[in-house]
Amino acid sequence: MTRDDRSNDGSSNDGSSSDDPPRETVSIPNEVELPRLLDFYDLQDAEHTGIHEFYGNLRDGELTTTRCDDCGAVHFPPRIVCPECLSDDLSYTSLPHEGTLHSFTEVRGTAAIGMTDDTPFVAGVVDLGDVRLSARIDDASYEDLEIGDPVRLKIVDIDGPTDQDRVFYRFVPV
Ligand SMILES: [Zn+2]
Numbered sequence: 001m002t003r004d005d006r007s008n009d010g011s012s013n014d015g016s017s018s019d020d021p022p023r024e025t026v027s028i029p030n031e032v033e034l035p036r037l038l039d040f041y042d043l044q045d046a047e048h049t050g051i052h053e054f055y056g057n058l059r060d061g062e063l064t065t066t067r068c069d070d071c072g073a074v075h076f077p078p079r080i081v082c083p084e085c086l087s088d089d090l091s092y093t094s095l096p097h098e099g100t101l102h103s104f105t106e107v108r109g110t111a112a113i114g115m116t117d118d119t120p121f122v123a124g125v126v127d128l129g130d131v132r133l134s135a136r137i138d139d140a141s142y143e144d145l146e147i148g149d150p151v152r153l154k155i156v157d158i159d160g161p162t163d164q165d166r167v168f169y170r171f172v173p174v
Pocket of ligand 1: 084
């Protein structure tokens with residue numbers, strides 16, 4: 001897989017622009033060794049996931065996903081095999097970093113490990129170019145938001161419980 005079709009048009013897709021605020025760190029408890037399935041975030045290296053390139057791109061400040069070289073389908077989350085035509089000729093392609101809120105809710109009770117101290121928080125579904133994805137919406141309360149609101153990508157660093165440098169995506173209101 002390659003990133004041969006990455007956008008180089010100098011648009012806001014470039015997460016390394018000097019306008020970006022410092023990246024926030026999300027902490028996950030280190031006191032106990034979590035069973036892997038209880039850790040919300042994937043292990044993100046090539047040894048543990050076939051979509052490590054997605055995480056590498058995200059670590060570099062760019063949200064990407066896979067597009068099938070054979071049938072052209074764009075998927076999210078990224079795949080290692082096209083669910084439409086079963087081809088494994090996939091390329092990473094850049095997604096826009098700004099989208100619109102398709103729907104949202106507020107998580108008040110049970111939350112994944114690493115998020116329990118954050119409740120209540122907003123979880124949303126975001127329309128982003130060719131894909132629709134779910135993500136946390138930071139820096140907003142449920143009452144602040146309306147369907148159709150513009151939102152922008154926010155990348156967070158994940159601290160613990162592994163030694164890996166992990167990242168994840170969220171969105172914030174524009
Ligand atoms: Zn395909």
